[in-house]
Amino acid sequence: MTDAAHRLLWTVVALLLVAVGVTALAAGSGALPGGHPDGVLLGGGLVDTWRLATPWSTLAAAVAGLLTAVAGQRLLHRALRRPDRALRGTLSRPGRHPGRTRLATEVLVRALERDLxxxxxVHRARVVLTGTPPRPDVWIRVDLTGDARPAGVREHVHDAVRRFATTAGCQPAHLDVTARIGPARP
Known part of the structure; x- marks a missing residue:
């Protein structure tokens, strides 16, 4: 999942929580139509139904809470994780003639960083390769100076990844590029 998708997901979760909080506040203060500040939020019929299904209603609430907690934990883990399973060792490709070409992944990473x-x-570049060697995932972070031209940087990153794919003999299965812009020089 990309950074933009994570931001969108967290925004939706935050808006849902705010909507639930505002609704509860409005119901508690009697601002909802037909509501009264001293009235019961849950009607008598709902409470009676809850009590009728006593062992199963409690179990259903516990399971719903557990599923929500697991979903929240997974969401937090995915949002805060670093790219995992970084490629180590060598990238081995069969050649046209008998034999294999072996490239150290650290050499490929440093070459792509130097190219960027x-x-x-571009003030700083960091590259992480993950996944499987024939179609690795490429994670790139570039730190830009305040006066950098984003269009030029985007074009250069595209060209650098194309050169990387040609040199390594493999196409990235996933490319994630994050650009951070620093303050402008005085």
Missing amino acids: LRVPG
């Missing part, structure tokens, strides 16, 4: 640092305005 050649563009004006």
